Amino acid sequence: MRKEVVLITGANGEIGHGLITHLGEQGNVGIVALDVSPLDESLKKYCERFIQGDILDTMILGRLVSEFEIRTIYHLASILSTKAEYNPETAHRINVEGTLNLLRLAVEQAAWQSRPVKFLYPSSIAVYGLPDLKTKEAAGKVKENEYLQPTTMYGCNKLYCEHLGRYYSSNYRQLAADRCQNTIDFRCLRFPGLVSAVTIPTGGTSDYGPEMLHHAAQGIHYDCFVRPDTRLPFMVMPDAIKSILDLEAAPAEKLTQRIYNVTSFCPTAQEFYDIILKAFPNADVDFKPHASRQGIVDTWPCDIDDSAARRDWNWKPSYNQERSFDDYLLPAIRQRYAVK
């Protein structure tokens, strides 16, 4: 009999770290993890199996299907917004073709199991594209269906994959006579910038927040690549993990949509800096806006409206801005760099 597990792609990434640690500590599910790079030492003990490989490698995915009964897929692997702009076609292959491979794997699994397989997908504020700063300021909390004109390859990829998820859930092979009724149960979160005390992001454009914090805690100079007045929504990693698991657990009949905004607080870069300076008075930060990265952030909303998630599955972040820093980020980061 095949073993029942959950599959986590992008295991080494920031969300992967948080999710594997959380699920591993709970110990209720077998975890099969996939990543292109070797699995971080700290995660090994939590994983039933780790496969080092590419989500574009259909042979690897095929082997997974025959060996395991996959109940839920957390498809976290992707190339983030800044990195994607340096090689947009490669990003497209990984972000879109890679996701398509996982969706196909999920459909195959669902057919074998004769029940839908849950597919949890992190999307992003990068799907939004506000035309100018004036509109950004006036827009306030942006809803799921507003301003969907992304300006980055990553944003285009995420928005399209949201549609693919909806298609595979509801309309896959809709004209085929042998169409399988059990496909996938696609559930998607649109995340704001995420901040973790344990990991540092790579290749994103909301990275100035976490980078400023981690540099300051280590006493390293940091050039912040956006203007002080730049405002974006953020959330800490424990809340990101909570939102993924809460959405996974929500009864299907409660969900009125497949794509949900989730967020917590939305400081300007200057406010981020002020909090950091209070905690680390020797923080050495200069604001040196990078024209293109600033341009990307200027198209992302100041804040997003997560009232649908609050209404449908009782979403509520545990950490507001104050608690995020005082109860999570600052103590954990002080501890992390003090021991090194």
Ligand code: SER
């Ligand atoms: N953090 C991501 C990025 O900056 C946004 O989802 O690319």
